[in-house]
Amino acid sequence: MTDDELIWRIAGGSGDGIDSTSQNFAKALMRSGLNVFTHRHYPSRIRGGHTYVEIRAKDEPVKSRGDNYNFLLALGDSFARNPQEEAYYGNEEIKPLTENLDELREGGVIVYDSGLLDASEIENFDERAEENDWHVYDLDLRGLAKEHGREVMRNTAGVGATAALLDMDLEHIKGLMSDAMSGDVLEANIQILEEAYESVNEDYEHTHDLRAPTGTQDEEQVLVSGSHGIAYGSLDEGCRFISGYPMTPWTDVFTIMTQHLPEMGGISEQVEDEIAAASLAIGASHAGAKAMSGSSGGGFALMSEPLGLAEMTETPIVLVESMRAGGSTGMPTKPEQGDLEHVLYTSQGDSNRVVFAPGDAAECYRQTRKAFEIAYEYQIPSIVIYDQKLSGGHQTVPEEVFDQEPNPDIGSVTTEQDLEEAVQEAGRFKRYMYDDEGERGGVSPRSIPGQKGGNFLASGNEHNEVGHISEDPDNRVLQMNRRMSKLESIRDELAENADHQTVYGPEDAEYGILSWGSTKGVVEEAVDVLNEQGHSVKAMNVSDMMPFAKDEVTAFLESVDEALVVEMNATAQFRRHVQGQLGRFGEKLYSLLKYDGNPFEPREVVSGFESRIGGEADLSQYNVRIESATGD
């Protein structure tokens, strides 16, 4: 827990502008050459209710939220409540201060808005501050904002105070403000910013040591979320059709896509439900567009039948599954990795789909592109699964990650010239031609409605080569085998052309940590800490869930004595998937599970590892659980 990093937490009422303020502050830190990672804590309410955003900034790469934090800007919650509500929720106004104290590091800094918050109302506040060596600054941010403009601008005053206390230059912050606003509003904000800055420098004695770290990052960086990664990957892969129905956190991708599709000549449709959403994607793709849809747990459940239809008719689509804590509607604003099995196995019959689980924003971009490429090349649905944490959390990513050529190729589609010579039967195109020798990797030729000589019937019922419904046993086996063989071809292609699994840490390490999806970053941070403490550990993050990255995971597990499998769910879905796919390693695997609605912190992974492998550690202070694998 060193202070070569700033972990700034801005706390207030939901709807008080915390989001935009923190976005700008995070960008200012990025512009000063630092790496940034943000974590957003939401209540499941639209307005009011205690919320915070945490920004972690460091010169070295930052991959997750940190252990606790060291700077609190407590703004107070401005949404007045009636007495009944207050009786139910307690006094929300002071919550931005009280709710955050437990996680503030020793020696940390507190700035609070004395215009809204009264620290004397808080039990033992002074004692706690003294005990923990907290440095407390009370400023009438609200008063200052009111004087120059409007009360909401107290966020700006808070940022000005932060900058003064951390010895930051105001230039980047001002630059961002003038990007976002103009005229009187800009002027008022700049005045408030400067006045807060100056008054802190003049009227307060700085008793703390914490300073903003110096950034040396000179590569161009952008601050994006995993949802941006997915949306931008889709756009670059030529996706120009999206259909969806709002559900948190899937709405993030849906909204970003919708913002850009019309201007890029695409179509976005908000429809009546998720069954329709997936069905529209199928219809658009059938007619020759690159199409996507998606949802979160409950909405994805509704897509189960259309997903099967896409598999059976071999209509390429990409679905996004943005996980939140379940079951049922669960905890809408909290992350969990509890939908893996849902996504792998939902829909009837022997399922045949591709599933990728990117681990960070850059992977979201790359793997979404791959998901489209595979879907259209192999005529199969692809699913990108990620979670609320990766969906909304922003992180700095080198700009060059997005500097890629677009790929509008529609995949394995026949041209009209080819159709002239294509094999026909009874005036219909052999859309579902057998692949007797396995030459085409299970892929059959595809035509698009409107193409001359290509007419066929797509059917969710078992069908023969021209698409007519058929219950002929021989045809059934041939068609099943052809469709199923695609997964092996895709596995080969991924092994050759994709690098989705990442290994981190010393190659010859004794122990391993295995993770999937968004837990990648926190595990890598834990690996660094563990190795510094004298353990010998490396990590692997797996993205290819189906077809499963068998060879890579096998090699990794063979190279270590034991491995801890870290995931955010209660039933160890990923560990069981690994065991199921590999059929071995049960004796080597232990799970570290967390499912309280909050993402892992590095120290939880460190302690989890130590409790199991390195000897002893007390896990009772955390909401995590260790479980050993059964069988082998």
Add this chain to the structure above:
Amino acid sequence: MSAFNAIGEEREIDRDEFTPEIEPQATWCPGCGDFGVLKALKQAMPEVGRTPEETLLVTGIGCSGKLSSYFKSYGFHSIHGRALPVARAAKMANPDLEVIAAGGDGDGYGIGGNHFMHTARENHDMTYIVFDNEIFGLTKGQTSPTSPKGHKSKTQPHGSAKQPIRPLSLALTSGASYVARTAAVNPNQAKEILTEAMEHDGFAHVDFLTQCPTWNKDAKQYVPYIDVQDSDDYDFDITDRGEASEMMQKAENALYEGEVLTGRFYHDEDRPSYQEEKQATGDMPEEPLAERYFDDDYEWERSYDLLERHK
């Protein structure tokens, strides 16, 4: 360069072109009204002037859903109740296609009722044929949303306690801009109505009465039909919502009393189609989206150009 040369081909079109060369063994029962729909549709196609290859027929599941197997065009036999969302997206991706959706009363008014309402509301330029036999055919004779109150079946042995759906009124209130009812035993009217429906620029709903001799033996589908346009007893303006609505209610009440009124009930030629509305707001490209993937000269925009806001 066009990627879809079959679209807009101008030539004489013969209805036999819509018959698969090796006709799959029709699994419909002898005397089934579904044959009438197939025939009327094949007869209407040359009138509309669209070729099999520029036509996309999307069906649901049920005996009715088999229509796409016996009609040669591009076809999509989808899942129960979901023909409309598949069809309307195909139309959006390539508005040059002639898009027809079809399914049964269970398929369209039951499981797919929500899609029916919303597709009509959006007024997509397509034709929707509902095979209305007042019964679930394929699953062997259960009560359907259009079965009359009191109808007895294996799943409602004491008689259905539910009022039947009113498909015409439902289509109208939802926003369909063309609403008609025809019947399998009235082939000339059926052909004319389907032709008109396909030529209509908006969502055309055709409630197509079909007899199911296997499961619905005593249904009134055998009763002679009255064409409201041909009868002096029914004078109303099909472009007037109010009058259309009244006529529909008359027809819907009468049906269960043994009087079958068919014909055109509503026709609004002024309402823009969904595609036109969406293009007007800038939410839909002028050129068919699907064409673009075959156009080597098209300049694809990159997400890289969007990064400014993230710096």
